[in-house]
Amino acid sequence: MYEACPDCGQHYEPEVGFYWGAMYVSYGFSVGIVVLVGVLLYYLAHDPPVWVYVSTVAAAVLLLTPLLFRYARAVMLYFFGGVHYKPPR
Ligand SMILES: [Zn+2]
Incomplete structure (x- = not known):
């Protein structure tokens, strides 16, 4: 960075x-990803066994970790760091 x-x-x-x-x-x-993936699995895979929930949610969170890391920092900076976006003219 x-x-x-x-x-x-x-x-x-x-x-x-x-x-x-x-x-x-x-x-x-x-937490949002866990809930979203869990609900999607429940409805799209018709309530699979628990190990499917755990492995799919873990894989989704691990795969999205690089994005989460960056977006969490960006959100933190915008909400608490006094940074405001000024579009170019
Ligand atoms: Zn800049």
Whole structure:
């Protein structure tokens, strides 16, 4: 991750340890994925055995971890870091 935006110079870490809070955002995303995949399996696979739920949910969360990591940090930065998007004119 860059220390600052190469385009506008926005500093990406407002304070030391700022992204610890992103763990909670990531946790929220993970819970959403678990619920979504579980509901989809229930309806699309007609309530499969428990091991199918566990393995599918674990695989989905593991595969999406790189995205979750980045989006959790972005959400943390936007909501608590004082960063606001300014579209180019
Ligand atoms: Zn920028």
